[in-house]
Amino acid sequence: MKKKISFLVFVLTFMLNALVYSQVRSVTNFNGSWQFTKQSYKPAGSVPNIKWQPVSLPHTWNKDDVMDDTPGYYRGACWYTKKFTPSEIYRNKKLYLYFNGANQQTEVYINGKKAGSHTGGYTRFCVEIDQYVSLGKVNEIAVKVDNSFNEDIAPLTADFTFFGGIYRNVSLIAVNNIHFSLDQAANGVFITTPEVSTEKASVNISGHIVNENNTKANLQLLTTIVDREGKVVKRVTQSLKENSGAIDFKQEIPDLQSPHLWTPEDPYLYKVASKLVDINTGKVIDEVINPLGLRWFKFDGEKGFFLNGKPYKLIGASRHQDFKGLGNALPDSYHIRDVKLLKQMGGNFLRVAHYPQDAKVLAACDSLGILASVEIPVVNAITETPAFTQNCKSMLVEMIRQNFNHPSIIIWAYMNEVLLKPKFGKDKPRQQIYFLHVKELAAQLDSMVRKEDPSRYTMIACHGDYNRYKQVGIVDIPMLIGWNLYQGWYGGKTADFAKFLDKFHQDYPALPMLITEYGADADARIRSLQPERFDKSVDYAVDFHRVYLKAMEERPFVAAGIIWNLADFSSEERAETTPHINSKGLLTQDRKAKDVYLFYQANLLKQPFLKISNWNLRAGIADSLDHNVSTQPVLVFSNAKEVLLTQNGKSLGNKTIVDGVATWDIPLINGSNKLIATGSYNGKSITDASEIRLNMVPYNLHSAKATAININLLLGAKRSYTDNDGGTWLPAHAYKAGSFGYTDGKAYQMAGNGRQSYGSDRDIMKTNDDPIYQTQQVNIKTFRFDVPDGKYELVLHFAELTADKPGVALAYNLNNTDQKEAVQDRVFDVLVNNKPLLTNLNLAKQYGPLTAVKKKLIINVKGNAGITINFNPLKGEPVLNAVQLRQAK
Ligand code: GCB
Numbered sequence: 001m002k003k004k005i006s007f008l009v010f011v012l013t014f015m016l017n018a019l020v021y022s023q024v025r026s027v028t029n030f031n032g033s034w035q036f037t038k039q040s041y042k043p044a045g046s047v048p049n050i051k052w053q054p055v056s057l058p059h060t061w062n063k064d065d066v067m068d069d070t071p072g073y074y075r076g077a078c079w080y081t082k083k084f085t086p087s088e089i090y091r092n093k094k095l096y097l098y099f100n101g102a103n104q105q106t107e108v109y110i111n112g113k114k115a116g117s118h119t120g121g122y123t124r125f126c127v128e129i130d131q132y133v134s135l136g137k138v139n140e141i142a143v144k145v146d147n148s149f150n151e152d153i154a155p156l157t158a159d160f161t162f163f164g165g166i167y168r169n170v171s172l173i174a175v176n177n178i179h180f181s182l183d184q185a186a187n188g189v190f191i192t193t194p195e196v197s198t199e200k201a202s203v204n205i206s207g208h209i210v211n212e213n214n215t216k217a218n219l220q221l222l223t224t225i226v227d228r229e230g231k232v233v234k235r236v237t238q239s240l241k242e243n244s245g246a247i248d249f250k251q252e253i254p255d256l257q258s259p260h261l262w263t264p265e266d267p268y269l270y271k272v273a274s275k276l277v278d279i280n281t282g283k284v285i286d287e288v289i290n291p292l293g294l295r296w297f298k299f300d301g302e303k304g305f306f307l308n309g310k311p312y313k314l315i316g317a318s319r320h321q322d323f324k325g326l327g328n329a330l331p332d333s334y335h336i337r338d339v340k341l342l343k344q345m346g347g348n349f350l351r352v353a354h355y356p357q358d359a360k361v362l363a364a365c366d367s368l369g370i371l372a373s374v375e376i377p378v379v380n381a382i383t384e385t386p387a388f389t390q391n392c393k394s395m396l397v398e399m400i401r402q403n404f405n406h407p408s409i410i411i412w413a414y415m416n417e418v419l420l421k422p423k424f425g426k427d428k429p430r431q432q433i434y435f436l437h438v439k440e441l442a443a444q445l446d447s448m449v450r451k452e453d454p455s456r457y458t459m460i461a462c463h464g465d466y467n468r469y470k471q472v473g474i475v476d477i478p479m480l481i482g483w484n485l486y487q488g489w490y491g492g493k494t495a496d497f498a499k500f501l502d503k504f505h506q507d508y509p510a511l512p513m514l515i516t517e518y519g520a521d522a523d524a525r526i527r528s529l530q531p532e533r534f535d536k537s538v539d540y541a542v543d544f545h546r547v548y549l550k551a552m553e554e555r556p557f558v559a560a561g562i563i564w565n566l567a568d569f570s571s572e573e574r575a576e577t578t579p580h581i582n583s584k585g586l587l588t589q590d591r592k593a594k595d596v597y598l599f600y601q602a603n604l605l606k607q608p609f610l611k612i613s614n615w616n617l618r619a620g621i622a623d624s625l626d627h628n629v630s631t632q633p634v635l636v637f638s639n640a641k642e643v644l645l646t647q648n649g650k651s652l653g654n655k656t657i658v659d660g661v662a663t664w665d666i667p668l669i670n671g672s673n674k675l676i677a678t679g680s681y682n683g684k685s686i687t688d689a690s691e692i693r694l695n696m697v698p699y700n701l702h703s704a705k706a707t708a709i710n711i712n713l714l715l716g717a718k719r720s721y722t723d724n725d726g727g728t729w730l731p732a733h734a735y736k737a738g739s740f741g742y743t744d745g746k747a748y749q750m751a752g753n754g755r756q757s758y759g760s761d762r763d764i765m766k767t768n769d770d771p772i773y774q775t776q777q778v779n780i781k782t783f784r785f786d787v788p789d790g791k792y793e794l795v796l797h798f799a800e801l802t803a804d805k806p807g808v809a810l811a812y813n814l815n816n817t818d819q820k821e822a823v824q825d826r827v828f829d830v831l832v833n834n835k836p837l838l839t840n841l842n843l844a845k846q847y848g849p850l851t852a853v854k855k856k857l858i859i860n861v862k863g864n865a866g867i868t869i870n871f872n873p874l875k876g877e878p879v880l881n882a883v884q885l886r887q888a889k
Contacts, residue, residue, distance in 0.1 A: 024176075024275075024284055024287045025175040025179065025286055025287065027172075028172045029169070030057075030098075030170040030171050030172045031056050031057040031058070031170060032056050033054070033056070033083070034054070034056060034080045034081065035052035035053065035081045035082070036052065036053045036054075036059065036078065036079070036080050037050050037051060038061065038074070038076070039051065039079070040077070041079040041081070042112075043109035043140065043142035044109070044111050044112030044140050045112065057166050057167075057169060057170055057329075058166065058167045058168050058169060058328075059167060059329050060103075060163040060164060060165035060167045060327040060328055060329040061074055061078055061164055061165050062147075062165070062327050063329065066161050066163070066570055066572040066580055067580050069765045069766070071573075073161065074164065075147050075148050075162065075164065076146065076147070076148050077144055077146040077148070078144070078145055078146075078165070079142060079143070080143045080145065080166055081143070082140075082141045083138050083140060084133070084138070085139065086139065087135065087136065089174075091135060092176075092177065093175065094128060094175050094179065094212065095129050095130040095173070096126040096127065096128050096172070096173040096174075096182060097126060097127045097129055097170060097171075097172060097173075098124070098126040098170065098171045098172070098173050099118070099124060099127070099168070099170050100124050100168035100169045101124060101166075101168035101358070102118070102143070102145050102165065102168070103121030103122070103145070103163060103164050103165060103167060104119070104120060104121030104145075104146070104153055104162065104164070105117070105118070105119050105150065106118045106125070106143060106144065106145050107144045108129070108142075109142040109144075110129050110132035110139060110140070111133070111134075111140055113132050115127050115128065115129050116128065116129075119391055120153065120154075120391060120394065120398070121147070121355070121377075122355035122377060122395070123185070123402060124185040124359070124398065125185045126173065126185045129141075143166060145164060145165060145166060147164030151383045151385070152385055152391055153391050154376065154377045154379065154388070154391065154392060155354065155355070155377040155380070156380065156383065157379070157380050158354060158377070158380055159571045159573075160322075160354065160569060160570065160571050161328075161571060163327045165328075165329060167327070167328045168329075168358055169332070176286060177211070177212040178210070178211045178217055178276060178285050179212075179276070180207065180208070180209055181207070181208035181209060183401075184402065185398065186398075186401035186402050186404065187288045187290065188207045188208050189205060189207040189272070189274045189290055190205070190206050190401070190405065191203065191205050191272055191290055191292055191405050192204045192206075193294055193295075193296075193455075194455075195296075196259060196261070196294050197296075198258075198259075198261065200255055200256060200258070200259065201294045202253065202254045203234075203272075203294075204251070204253070205251045205253070205274070206249060208247065208248055209243075209248075209249065209286075210245070210246055211244045211245060211247060213244070216244045217240075217242075217244065217278065217280075218239070218242065218243075218279040218280055219239070219241075219243060219247075219276055219277065219278060219279060220237055220240070220276075220277040221240060221274065222235070222236075222237050222274075222275040222277055223236045223272060223273070224272070224275070225253070225270050225271070226270065227260065227270055228260075228268060233256060234253050236251050238251055239279070256294070259294040261294055261295055261308050262294055262295040262369075262407050263295065263307060263308060264307075264312070264369035266369070267368060267369030268294075269366060269367060271291060272289065272290045272292045272405075273287060273288075273289050274287065274289075275287045291363070291366050291405060292405070292407065293366060293406075293407025293408070294407075295307060296309075297410055299457060299479075299480055299512035300512060300559075301505075301509050301511050301512050301513075302556070302557050303556050303557070304512070304557060304558065304559040304560075305512075305559040307371070313559075313560070313561070314348060314349040314371060314514070314560035314561070315346075315348060315349060315552075315561050315562075315604060316347035316349030316350050316370065316371075316560070316562055316563070317342055317347060317349075317351070317566035318351040318352075318353040318354075318564055318565050318566065319342070319350060319351070319352065319353070319357070319361070319565065319566045320353075320565060320569035321335070321361075322569055322570045322589075323591075324589040330358070332358070332360045335357070335358045335360040336364045339361060339370060340364070340368065341587060343368045343369070343370060344601070345597060345604060346603070347370065347600070347604065348369070348370060349370065349373075349560055350370050351372070351373050351375075351516060351562045352373065352375065353416070353461075353516075354375060354379050355375065355376065356374055356376070356395075356402070356403065359402075359403075362374070362406040363406070365406065365408035365409075366407055369408075371408055372406070372408045372409050372410070373409070373411035373413055373459060374399060374411075374413070375399075375459075375461075376392060376395040376396050376399055376414050376445075378392055378416065378441075378445075379416045379418075380416070380417055380420050381422070381423060382418060382437065382438055382441055384434065392441065393444070393448060396448055396449065396452070399412070400452045410457060411456060411459045412453065412456050412458060413458070413460065413461060413482065414445040414458070414460065415441075415445070415460045415461070416461045416484070416516075417461065417463040418438055418460070418462075418474070419435075419462070419463070419469060419472060422435065422438075435472045438472060438474070439477070442460060442477045443477055446458050446478055457479045457512075458479045459481070460474060460478045460482060462474065462481065462482065463483075463484050464484070464486065464487070466483075466500070466504060475508065475511070480511075481511055481513055481514070482514045482516030482517075483500070483513065483514070483515055483516060483517075484515075484516050485497055485500060485515060485518050486518065486520075487500065488533060488547070489534070489544065490755065491755070494544055494547040494548065497547065497551055498554075498555075501513070501515075501551060501557075505557050512557075512559050514560035515548075515560060515561045516562050517564035518562075518564060519541075519545075519564035519565060519584035520533075520544040520545070520584060521534075521536045521541070521583045521584050522536065522537065522541035522594055522596060523538075523577040523578050523583050523771070524538060524588050525721055525722045525723070525724075526577060526719050526771060527539055527618075527719065527720045527722075528718060528720060529632070529718075532718070533755060533756075533757075534756040534761070535719050535758075536719075538594050538596065538615070539595075541595075542595050542596055545599055545600070546599065548561065549561065549603060563586060565584050565585050566585060566586060566587060567585040567586070567588065567589060568581050568582060568584070568589040569581070569582050569589065570582075570589075575761055575762045576770075577771045578770070579764075580763075586600065593614065594614070595613050595614060595615070595637070598611045598613070598614070598637040599637055599660055601637065602638050602660030605639060608639070608640070608680070608681035608682070609637070609638060609639045609681070609686065610636070610637070610638040610639075610643065610678075610679050611636070611638070612675050612689075613634055613635040613636065614690075615634075615635075615692070616690065616692050616693060617692075617693055617695075617722050617726055617728050618668070618692055618693070618694050618695070618728055619695040619696075619711075619729065619730045620632055620694055620697065620730070621696075621697045621698075621730065621739075622699040623667075624699055625700055625703070627698045627699055627703075628667075628669065629667035629668060630667075630694060630696055630697075631668070632665070632668050633665055634663065634664050634665075634666050634675065635661055635662075635663055636661070636662050636663075636664065636677050637660055637661055638657050638660065638677070638681075639657070639660065640657060640681050640686060641657060642657065642679060643662055643677050643678065644677070644678050644679065645666075645675060645676070646675065647668075647673055647675055648672075648674050649674075666692075668692060669694065670695070670696035670708075671696075672692075672693060673691065673693070673694060674689065674690075675689065675690050675692065676689045677689075696708070699738075700738040701738065701740060701785060701786050701787045701788070701866075702738050702786045702787065702788055702866070703738070703788075704787075706788050706790035706792075706887050707887055709787060709792070709885060709887055710886040710887070711730075711740065711884065711885045712727050712728060712884045713730055713882060713883050713884070714729050714730070714731050714881075714882050715742065715747075715776055715881055715882055716746075716759065716775040716776045716777045716778070717732075717747070717758060717771075717775035718731050721769075721771045721772065723769045723772065724769055729882070732777070735782075735783075735784050739786060740784060740785045740885075741783070742777050742780050742782070742880070743783070744779060744780055744781040744782065745779040745781070746779065747759070747776070747778070748760065748775065748776040748777070748778050750762075750801070758775055759774045760774045760775075760801045760850075761774065762774070762801070762803065762850050764799050764851065765850055765851040765852065766851055766852045767852035772881065772882045773797060773801075773852050773881050773882070774799075774801070774881075776880065776881045777879065777880050777881075778879050779879075780871050780878055780880050781870070781878075782869065782871070783869040784866060784867065784869070785866055785885055787861055787866055787867055787885070788861070789861050789862055790860075790861055790887060791858065791859070791860050791861075792860075792861060792867065792885055792886065792887060793857070793858055793884075793887075794832065794856070794884070795855065795857075795883065795885075796830065796837075796855045796857075796869070796880065796883055797852065797853070797854055797855075798843055798852075798854075798881050799843065799849075799853060800826075800843035800844040800847070800848075800849040800851070800879075801881075802823045802844075802849060803821070803823060804821065804822055804823050804849075823844050823849055824876050824877065825875055826873070826875060826876030826878065827840055827841065827842045827873075827876065828841055828871050828874055828878035829841065829871075829874065830878075831869070832867065832868070832870075833859065834868075834870075837855065837869075840874065869883075
């Protein structure tokens with residue numbers, strides 16, 4: 001009987017709730033119909049001559065200028081305005097504008113009056129506006145957003161672009177006068193799970209309610225936990241009688257029996273619905289819903305990470321929030337897709353770095369089973385002012401409270417490589433004081449996290465200068481230490497990585513260690529048969545990751561390996577082969593898989609996986625005189641033990657997969673090479689098909705048909721390149737009779753750049769095919785093509801690579817100088833078959849250094865003369881960056 005009555009009460013309450021649903025909070029999308037200007041504006045003032053541009057949110061004003069040839073991007077104040085006519089439904093409501101993110105200082109004005117402001121570009125904030133708006137009338141909302149450098153706001157410097165704008169969603173939230181608190185833009189309900197086991201879980205729910213009426217209220221707080229199917233598993237009610245102002249509550253649910261645990265394999269989520277009921281009227285007056293995942297976890301210095309008592313190697317990636325062509329203003333689905341791509345790679349961890357990201361990211365981690373760390377953007381350096389400290393603290397509190405209920409989060413972090421290039425390098429006593437301040441800030445932030453959320457771990461990510469972090473005392477502060485390691489990239493050899501791991505672990509055996517970053521630039525367009533450090537080839541990156549993953553897998557004390565980065569990302573100051581982009585991504589900036597992504601899939605996935613390398617457009621020199629084949633390595637990634645490969649229907653035999661990879665040397669033919677790979681995993685067969693299109697360069701040009709000649713060559717390079725129109729470029733070689741090549745000179749190497757054995761990493765102006773121009777043969781005398789008679793199109797590419805205007809010495813390139821070298825004073829003539837093509841060519845003077853110059857010529861080759869290009873020095877050493885030759889019509 002009792003059961004029946006309570007069921008009836010439940011049904012009635014449910015119906016009543018449904019009836020009065022309109023009484024609870026409303027959340028309305030507020031993204032549409034904004035106007036934007038970079039000009040200065042006075043809210044609600046009539047400022048003449050302002051050019052407004054209609055925009056909808058999310059919006060950034062930097063999506064284009066971060067990619068142009070002019071260094072820098074707009075950092076300053078801009079304005080957004082919107083007309084808003086609120087209806088009567090908002091009478092007696094509290095109205096908030098809820099910003100998911102605006103970078104980095106924001107002021108909100110309603111009808112000319114300042115309603116609120118916020119500092120920090122990555123956390124959410126809300127501004128109460130009801131006292132400023134007039135219902136039924138047109139109101140003006142004006143928002144000033146400023147992304148200027150501000151020494152009191154982190155980040156000060158970093159290897160990513162500080163896109164300005166209201167770059168995440170905005171909503172309008174209307175609540176009753178009595179509501180869950182929106183303090184710190186959190187939802188007022190905080191859930192912890194002090195004890196979880198396979199038998200039972202305890203759930204504590206605390207939070208804050210605000211009664212903004214003048215009268216006391218009698219409230220009932222109704223908490224319902226429902227399972228994934230929507231079945232109620234717990235209900236708790238609590239009376240909050242005679243309350244006014246700020247009301248704190250706490251509910252304890254000690255005995256949720258046989259909990260369905262949350263794991264990466266089975267990310268089971270319960271929901272916690274918190275309802276506020278006015279006891280006098282019986283009406284539900286506010287409701288918020290939070291996710292609940294039941295799990296327990298710990299880190300161990302020796303054994304790594306444990307979830308629900310089981311060891312897990314955390315493997316995943318960091319993620320930046322921008323996308324090709326959009327800057328950081330992305331639709332929700334793009335955020336979610338990134339987490340899905342991480343899951344599809346087999347990853348189980350996301351480092352949300354270097355700042356809190358869109359709410360959708362962690363929601364996706366919760367539902368897809370990805371564990372996560374989140375951090376505030378204290379990167380590279382701090383400012384020793386109370387204002388900087390205070391802003392760090394506010395960001396930290398916002399980050400924690402806004403994201404508190406995500407079961408995916410296990411770590412809060414608050415500093416990244418903060419001793420990278422410490423300030424006051426020339427004044428050692430002053431630097432010691434700076435170090436003390438860094439340590440003091442770390443200690444304060446660490447203890448703040450522990451107080452705000454004792455259920456998670458604290459972490460600092462450090463760069464590889466172990467002694468410095470030890471001496472300054474940083475290593476002793478957080479509960480977990482993160483190392484960002486690049487041995488074999490910025491310096492040293494990949495083999496040094498394992499040595500670092502062992503050394504640190506020996507010194508600090510009890511301190512859990514995560515590899516919070518490791519990675520190598522991989523321009524998806526660059527491949528190499530002789531991969532080497534800093535060539536930006538995908539092939540070097542695959543080798544690099546292979547060494548790193550293995551070293552971490554062999555060491556249980558390494559709790560996590562977090563790849564830098566999931567996808568290529570915007571870093572405006574960078575030059576490289578893809579200027580303004582950091583290309584350490586496993587995916588391109590528009591999320592296409594590079595071979596490194598396939599490498600991880602092969603190593604991590606627990607379902608059948610087999611993929612042939614995506615180096616599909618290739619050029620190759622024929623192996624022999626008969627011009628038939630060019631033998632080249634092809635990588636296949638799989639978790640099968642053995643794979644069989646066929647080419648155009650012919651078997652190339654089986655190969656054993658080692659570390660997820662096998663390489664076949666394949667006799668590629670000109671044109672289409674259809675490859676099919678087959679294998680099996682756990683008894684299930686898997687197959688992948690792919691096509692390599694090869695542009696064959698004849699072994700002997702002289703005996704080739706002129707129609708078969710279509711050659712693109714990079715001088716001074718060991719890498720291959722696929723240009724933005726799909727043209728395939730090979731490294732040129734020294735002249736061989738019957739073929740082609742240069743006769744003299746040497747590959748250009750940048751002065752003061754020990755990392756890169758050839759070429760420049762500077763941004764080349766007037767081209768998006770920078771790799772064509774970044775390598776060069778210096779002091780070249782002759783380039784010769786032994787072609788048969790016929791009509792040809794010859795294209796020569798030049799760029800002066802020496803530049804006394806220093807490039808930006810990125811903080812991460814620790815062994816890099818300021819990249820400037822005296823501009824070579826060079827003047828030369830270029831003659832083709834003894835006819836002058838270019839006279840008195842002075843690249844620096846005529847075109848400016850680091851600028852692409854292209855010269856085209858149609859030439860008729862007669863009398864078996866072939867093509868000889870002579871470079872006659874008038875001053876200094878002549879250069880050639882690239883050359884193309886094809887049959888002309
Ligand atoms: C780092 C930084 C990260 C950079 C990365 C790189 O150590 O933490 O912000 O993007 O190196 O690619 O150099």
